[in-house]
Amino acid sequence: MPNSELPFMKTAAKLVLFRNWQYALLGAIALTIILWSAVKVPGLALGAKFTPANPRLGETLVVNITPSPGKTTPPIVKVGSKTYPAFGFGADRFRVMIPTTPLEKPGDRDVTITDNISTTKLKITVADRKFPIQRINFSPGKSGIEATELELKQVAAFKAIVSNDKLWDGKFIAPNQGRTSSPYGVRRYYNGEFATDYYHRGLDYAGGYGSPVVAPAGGKVALVGYEKKGFRVHGNVVGVDHGQGVVSIFMHMSKITVEAGQMLDAGDQIGSIGSTGSSTGPHLHWGLYVNGVSVDPVQWRSQSID
Numbered sequence: 001m002p003n004s005e006l007p008f009m010k011t012a013a014k015l016v017l018f019r020n021w022q023y024a025l026l027g028a029i030a031l032t033i034i035l036w037s038a039v040k041v042p043g044l045a046l047g048a049k050f051t052p053a054n055p056r057l058g059e060t061l062v063v064n065i066t067p068s069p070g071k072t073t074p075p076i077v078k079v080g081s082k083t084y085p086a087f088g089f090g091a092d093r094f095r096v097m098i099p100t101t102p103l104e105k106p107g108d109r110d111v112t113i114t115d116n117i118s119t120t121k122l123k124i125t126v127a128d129r130k131f132p133i134q135r136i137n138f139s140p141g142k143s144g145i146e147a148t149e150l151e152l153k154q155v156a157a158f159k160a161i162v163s164n165d166k167l168w169d170g171k172f173i174a175p176n177q178g179r180t181s182s183p184y185g186v187r188r189y190y191n192g193e194f195a196t197d198y199y200h201r202g203l204d205y206a207g208g209y210g211s212p213v214v215a216p217a218g219g220k221v222a223l224v225g226y227e228k229k230g231f232r233v234h235g236n237v238v239g240v241d242h243g244q245g246v247v248s249i250f251m252h253m254s255k256i257t258v259e260a261g262q263m264l265d266a267g268d269q270i271g272s273i274g275s276t277g278s279s280t281g282p283h284l285h286w287g288l289y290v291n292g293v294s295v296d297p298v299q300w301r302s303q304s305i306d
């Protein structure tokens, strides 16, 4: 072989190598496109993460949603036939809160998330939980205090508030320094009969008469009611809107130190412990509602729900 042919052969070999490398690159690009299409098929583009991972009855389920690429309007989240509001979270995500109660059955919940580009169906299992039982006996003919139309209407309107801005930040603090005398979720028997619709919709604090009641988190005063103006059951009551469907109600107070519309930071005083309304002794009842349903405040005290 003449020496002069060697450079040519080397070049040819290099060309073949280059071609193979080109084909490999083309193949890789094609594979990427195929995989990308697979990711974009309905049901795979939309991501969702639940917290807590192992929820129990009474806890709030938080769903963090990564929408389909380019989708900026809130997704629609349904559990069964009920729809829950979604709010923007961070730069490109959404968050939905689903309340659970002691009245529900434990087990699987079917959650459907759709943003009109794709739909994701998920199952979340809610574990059972034992709630304390209380037996209340009335003497014949004796009935409890009845709520007035005015308080029922105003309290119902307050619990239905779903405002846009998130006003809380991190873990909730205790609204009173007293010990908790009755936990969330207590079930009752009245004269030996199980009350199927009753559960203690809040947490009681046995702070002393006149001890301060403070906002457990930031919010806006959205309800102020007085016993002498018809709040016969709630007594002197304050409702705080924390935003995005999360509201707190504080009942039976002796004194109220805020006005409707006032903005609050966590720790700001709203009143003092009393025994107004349907109450047998000085205590604070704190009810925490998520999308209109009473949930366990203890979870919000121990976890930062952001």
Ligand SMILES: [Zn+2]
Pocket: 182, 200, 202, 203, 204, 284, 285, 286
């Ligand atoms: Zn209570």
